[in-house]
Amino acid sequence: MTNSREVANRLALGDINVNYHDVGSGRPVFLLHGSGAGVSAWANWRLTIPVLSKFRRVIAPDLVGFGYTEIPDDFEFVHMQSWVDQIIDMMDALDIQQADFVGNSFGASLTLALVVEHPERVGKMVLMGSGGQPFEVSPELSKLWGYKPSREAMREILQIMAFDQSIATEELAEMRYQATLRDGAQALFERVFPEPHQRWADALVIDDEALAKLDHETLILHGREDRVVPVHVSENLFKKIKNSQLHLFGSCGHWTQIEQAERFNHLVMGFLQETQ
Secondary structure, eight states: OOOTTTOOEEEEETTEEEEEEEEOOSSEEEEEOOOOTTOOHHHHHTTTHHHHTTTSEEEEEOOTTSTTOBOOTTOOOOTTHHHHHHHHHHHHHTTOSOEEEEEETHHHHHHHHHHHHOGGGEEEEEEESOOOSOOOOOHHHHHHHTOOSOHHHHHHHHHHHOSSGGGSOHHHHHHHHHHHTSTTHHHHHHHHSOSOTHHHHHHTOOOHHHHHHOOOOEEEEEETTOSSSOHHHHHHHHHHSTTEEEEEESSOOSOHHHHTHHHHHHHHHHHHHOOO
């Protein structure tokens, strides 16, 4: 079963066929989703796209290995580089020289990897629940990356992600669960972050020297009750990225953009519209 809202535009990048949302006009901003089972750009950003697209061109792709982006069976993941290349290739194909970036969890880690390798292509950054600093993989994150398809397992994942359990609705669980049942979807998901999981968290770490070189305006957001990525990761990024600001949400888990949607959108819009 395909949720028609999740499937939008198609862009061929060599042997990759990217599914992406492209809404609004103005300076482009990329929204990069996280790495959970059944994830898609729409599932992550459905409450953000309509708001930001009122004053920006919003581009939200399904990253390679997730959602409805198609790749060949023999595609080999070169950790982080696969996704950095996808975004740069997308920007080139869409004739975008520079964009702002909003990243959720793995998408925030990808934003950091992108800005270190291609600083001229990135304007402002919003990092939400980001990796990028050392942390021990929690049992909850292992459950996310070790997901096996079942409705019960998907409900458990949603409960881990959200502090406010009312957000973990049956409708959302069913949408995410059905996405994992598509032909080849689970096998692909298991290829992205195979065990041992700690090595992938370690691979997201950006060294202090690289962080110190960044002069990009950066807004860092984190939920205080996040059980997936600990708050100290964002606190350390705040200490090491010189032009950064940090906002912590109380009574909020890993899904800041959903649990605190109105406040999140207000903060991000204000930050992106600031002039220096």
